[in-house]
Amino acid sequence: MFKNFLDSLRSIKDLRVLCASALLVAIYVALYSVKMPLSPDLRITFTFIPIAVAGWLFGICPAIIVAVLGDILGCLWFPQGAYFPGFTLTSLLTGFVFGAFLYKKEARAMIISSIVSKTIITVFLNIILNAVWISYLQGKAVYIVMIGRIVKNLLLLPVEIILMIVLFEALSVAKIPKMYK
Numbered sequence: 001m002f003k004n005f006l007d008s009l010r011s012i013k014d015l016r017v018l019c020a021s022a023l024l025v026a027i028y029v030a031l032y033s034v035k036m037p038l039s040p041d042l043r044i045t046f047t048f049i050p051i052a053v054a055g056w057l058f059g060i061c062p063a064i065i066v067a068v069l070g071d072i073l074g075c076l077w078f079p080q081g082a083y084f085p086g087f088t089l090t091s092l093l094t095g096f097v098f099g100a101f102l103y104k105k106e107a108r109a110m111i112i113s114s115i116v117s118k119t120i121i122t123v124f125l126n127i128i129l130n131a132v133w134i135s136y137l138q139g140k141a142v143y144i145v146m147i148g149r150i151v152k153n154l155l156l157l158p159v160e161i162i163l164m165i166v167l168f169e170a171l172s173v174a175k176i177p178k179m180y181k
Contacts, residue, residue: 004103008059016180021062024050028070033078042152047074048094048121052114052164053171055098056105057180067095086133090125097121107172114164122153122160 011017028050036044047070055063071091075083101117102110131146138145171177 004100005060008061008063008099008103011058011180012061012065014180017058017062020180021054021058021066024054024066025069025073028066029074029077032070032074038152039148042148044152044156046160046163047071048098048118048160049163049167051091051095052098052102052117053167055095055100055117056102056110056168057177058099059103060096060099063095063099064092065095067091084133084137086136087130090129090133093125093129094121097125110168111165114168115161118157118161118164122157126153 028047031045031047031049034045038044050070051063051067054066068088068091071088072083075087097117097120101113101120105113127146127149131142131149134140134145135142
């Protein structure tokens, strides 16, 4: 994994990677604006997609950059209250997990890696860590906030995994990964 981290760190110097990462940040911000609110605390978004693509194509460092810049720019352009850095930390960790699990994976390993990475992100980051942030911000008990997050995230998990696998397959067929090797 450390070698993959170093490879991804070196890839940041490549102009193609920088341009593609900038496009992924723009896609993140566009997806950030498309939210389906379920309650004041719960909304469905698909901002994980550009982070997962960055992690798959470029590795940990570019995925973290896409996640952090996308989160900050999304908060600036589409504010919903005051900016809170805890959610940016969650985005950073999302980029790290996707980069660590998806970078340089092929076909069969990609399916397993997609399932594992998205499950880790859903359980530990989206459900637990974001519940802690919301609890802190709203002064509610963590377990109260977590109940709605568990239901929403576990119902969406299979949909998000299938979406990731289909997207990676489509990008592979279009030979996108070969453009960055």
